[in-house]
Amino acid sequence: MGLRDLSATEQIAELAAGRVSSLELVDAHLDAIARDDVEAFLAVDAEGARARAREIDALPERPPLGGIPLGVKDALSTRDIVTTSGSKMLEGFRPLYTATCVARLEQAGAVVVGKTNMDEFAMGSSTENSAYKNTLNPWDHDRVPGGSSGGSAAAVSAREVPWSLGSDTGGSIRQPAALCGIVGMKPTYGAVSRYGLIAFASSLDQVGPFARTVADAALLLKHMVGHDPMDSTSLEWPAPIDVPMATDLAGLRIGVVEELMGEGIDPGVKAAVEASLGKAEALGATIIPVNLPTALSGLATYYVLAPAECSANLSRFDGIRYGPSAEADNLLDQYEVTRGRLFGPEVKRRIMLGTFALASGYYDQYYGRAQRVRTLIVREFAQAFEGVDVLASPTSPTVAFPIGDRTADPYAMYLADVCTIPASLAGLPAISIPCGLSDGLPVGLQLAGPAFSENRLLDAAHALEQAIAFDTRPPGLAT
Numbered sequence: 001m002g003l004r005d006l007s008a009t010e011q012i013a014e015l016a017a018g019r020v021s022s023l024e025l026v027d028a029h030l031d032a033i034a035r036d037d038v039e040a041f042l043a044v045d046a047e048g049a050r051a052r053a054r055e056i057d058a059l060p061e062r063p064p065l066g067g068i069p070l071g072v073k074d075a076l077s078t079r080d081i082v083t084t085s086g087s088k089m090l091e092g093f094r095p096l097y098t099a100t101c102v103a104r105l106e107q108a109g110a111v112v113v114g115k116t117n118m119d120e121f122a123m124g125s126s127t128e129n130s131a132y133k134n135t136l137n138p139w140d141h142d143r144v145p146g147g148s149s150g151g152s153a154a155a156v157s158a159r160e161v162p163w164s165l166g167s168d169t170g171g172s173i174r175q176p177a178a179l180c181g182i183v184g185m186k187p188t189y190g191a192v193s194r195y196g197l198i199a200f201a202s203s204l205d206q207v208g209p210f211a212r213t214v215a216d217a218a219l220l221l222k223h224m225v226g227h228d229p230m231d232s233t234s235l236e237w238p239a240p241i242d243v244p245m246a247t248d249l250a251g252l253r254i255g256v257v258e259e260l261m262g263e264g265i266d267p268g269v270k271a272a273v274e275a276s277l278g279k280a281e282a283l284g285a286t287i288i289p290v291n292l293p294t295a296l297s298g299l300a301t302y303y304v305l306a307p308a309e310c311s312a313n314l315s316r317f318d319g320i321r322y323g324p325s326a327e328a329d330n331l332l333d334q335y336e337v338t339r340g341r342l343f344g345p346e347v348k349r350r351i352m353l354g355t356f357a358l359a360s361g362y363y364d365q366y367y368g369r370a371q372r373v374r375t376l377i378v379r380e381f382a383q384a385f386e387g388v389d390v391l392a393s394p395t396s397p398t399v400a401f402p403i404g405d406r407t408a409d410p411y412a413m414y415l416a417d418v419c420t421i422p423a424s425l426a427g428l429p430a431i432s433i434p435c436g437l438s439d440g441l442p443v444g445l446q447l448a449g450p451a452f453s454e455n456r457l458l459d460a461a462h463a464l465e466q467a468i469a470f471d472t473r474p475p476g477l478a479t
Contacts, residue, residue, distance in 0.1 A: 003028045005473070008162040008216040009243075012066040022053040022067025026111055029069040032160045033114065038136040038145070040155035042074050043082045044114035052111045063109030065223065071155045071164035074115040075122055076102055076207070077196040085198045086118040086130040086148075089323040089342040099196020100231065101165065101207050101224045108223040113161060116151030120344045121314065122169055122200040124148050125416040127176075128407055129346045136403075137180060138474040139441055143400040146176030146416070149210070153180040156210045157474060163211040163220050167197055169204045170302050171395075171420025174432040177210055178395035178444020181434045181472050183217045183461070184210050186420075188451045189427030190235040192221075193228035201309035202233075204302075204424050212472045214433060214462040218243045221454065242455050244462035249283040252460060254447075255290030255388030260419050265397045268438025273394050276435040276445050279467040280392075285460075290384050290391060294376045298422040301377070303414060304357050304370035305425075311354030314347070349410065374425050381426045385450045390460055393419050395432040395444030423448045431461050434470040442470075 003025060006014065014020045026049050033044055049069065056067035072078060075085045077095035084090040098106070106112065119129035127135045127150030135150045137143040138158040145154040149166030153176035156164050166173040168186035177184025185208045192207045199205060209220035222241035228234045256277065261270060277287055319325040319338030326341060328334035343351070357366040384391060397418060406413040423430040428448050435445035445464070449457045 004032060004159040006162070007213045008068050008211060009213065009219060011068055011162060015062060015066040022056045022111065023050060025067065026050055026053040026069050026113065029113060029161055032158070036160065038138050038141070038154045038158045039133050040116055040135055040151045040158065040160055041071070041114045042084065042086070042117050042132055042151070045081050045112065048081070049111050049113040056109055056111070065105065065109035065219070067109050067111055068163070069113045069161045070105060070110040071114060071116045071152055071161040072102055072112055073149050073152045073164070073166045074118050075167050075198045076165060077198070078102060078112060078115065081112070081115060083115060085122070086120040086132065087342070087344070087347070088131045089317045097196065100193035100228045102196065105220065105223055116149070116155055116164060118151055119148035120347050121198065121310070122148040122167055122172060123310070123346050123350050125175060125413050126406065127151060128403065129344055131344055134403060137400045138477060139181060140400065143402055143441070144179065146179035146396070146400065148172040150176045152210050153177055153182060153184065156180070156182050156212060157472065158477060163209060163216050165207060166210055167205055167207050168424065169200050169306060170424050171417040173208045173210065174395050174420045174430060174444065174446060175417055177432045178434070178442065179400040181442030181470070181474065182210055182212050183214055183431065183433050184208065185217050185221060185431040186424065186429060187221060187225065187454060188235070188429045190233050191225045191237065191429070191454070193231040193234045195228055195230035199313040201306040202313065203309060204306060214431070214458055214465050215243050217431070218458045238452055239455065242458070244458040246459035246463040247466060249280055249285035249460060249463050252285040252390065253288055253388040254280055254285050255288050255384055255391045257295060257391055257393045258289055258291050259293070259295045260393035264415070264418065265394055266399065266438060269394050269396070269398060269443050272436030272438055272443035273392070273445055276464060276468055277392060280464055283463055283467055288388055290388060292380045292384060292422065294373060294380055295422045296418070297373050298377060298425055299414060299418050301370045301373045301425060302421045303353065304366050305374065307350040307354030308357045308367050309354065311351050311358060314351055377422055378426045381422070381428060389449070390457060391448045393446050395419055395446040399438050399441035399443060419446060427451065429454050429457055431457050433461050433465050434472060435468055436470065
């Protein structure tokens with residue numbers, strides 16, 4: 001087994017024992033990134049990462065994260081490292097500060113090696129909307145890795161980094177984690193500071209970890225959560241995030257969302273999820289059918305609310321405040337030329353949808369009604385958690401689909417997030433773990449819980465992970 005096959009937790013143990021240095025770990029992963037068989041990275045800071053690794057190796061006491069390499073989604077600002085959010089609008093942009101969550105991980109010893117590919121401004125479910133390149137699924141290079149954090153997921157799956165950061169608006173951590181056969185977690189809304197995250201939909205965006213094990217995801221999350229005075233929506237965290245140790249599910253009540261196990265879910269996906277629920281029962285859990293009648297309205301609700309927020313957030317990218325200025329005769333023409341030339345088709349589609357939903361005469365009919373449906377979804381989750389501890393469903397209704405298969409059909413693309421959107425609308429924590437294969441491709445199991453139930457979710461996911469024993473190594477991956 002090579003260094004890159006070790007989990008982050010195992011790498012930290014090797015560092016602590018003095019059997020390897022942070023510089024050796026960084027070099028091993030930079031060698032893999034140099035090949036980048038899956039096109040996961042948009043920018044690599046090799047010299048900066050090596051310099052930081054040397055600094056950590058020289059410290060008298062090694063920090064908690066040891067000096068382990070970290071990939072960062074390109075929507076998170078990093079001082080002096082190009083940050084584009086996957087868009088030509090920000091090509092070459094170098095922020096003057098680092099996002100709080102990234103800075104906290106660096107302080108804990110993580111070494112940022114580069115920025116990962118993503119759908120432009122986080123708008124997409126396949127990473128095909130990147131303005132720069134397509135990222136490939138490590139399990140099948142003809143298939144998508146999911147999105148919008150597809151680069152972060154593919155980098156972890158392909159062993160280019162042991163863990164990475166993504167952002168989740170409607171499922172953009174959990175869905176690519178499922179399609180790439182790794183662990184991905186969206187925390188409670190407000191758990192992680194959004195300061196330095198280039199905004200898509202501010203009431204939904206949340207940063208979270210990708211890893212190959214639940215324990216690694218918990219360790220990364222542990223050093224990110226907590227209030228940040230730079231983000232008024234961030235929360236004081238009630239209890240530390242624990243690295244999970246649970247080996248059984250005795251007494252745990254798992255609610256299976258009936259609406260997310262029926263029509264539209266591929267038979268192979270459903271079979272893998274049901275087999276995992278059988279393992280949960282064997283570990284002592286009680287399986288209870290649960291109805292969330294409004295859950296299937298989540299997709300329509302999301303695609304009113306999220307575009308409305310993106311319409312407002314992306315107004316700053318106009319060639320004057322951000323983005324290169326285009327030649328034009330007047331200010332209006334300058335806006336139109338700049339935004340028309342530099343925004344991609346999906347970004348323009350969502351801006352137009354959101355602007356329409358917020359327009360005078362349509363606001364209450366669309367945006368106002370969507371907000372009321374969102375409130376119903378929040379209430380239904382609260383009612384469900386009166387009778388169960390966690391909710392289970394597939395993470396994605398299908399396995400990874402072929403590149404180009406859905407680009408001409410936005411609705412088919414949007415359906416990829418039908419299982420993940422409800423928890424996002426409710427601001428609840430949810431985790432995806434690999435639970436089996438369908439047609440030789442990974443299937444994700446999603447567990448969601450009430451606000452601040454991260455430790456319970458991580459314990460349940462860890463116990464199930466041990467029972468399922470999924471091999472996260474993609475077939476044919478170079479050693």
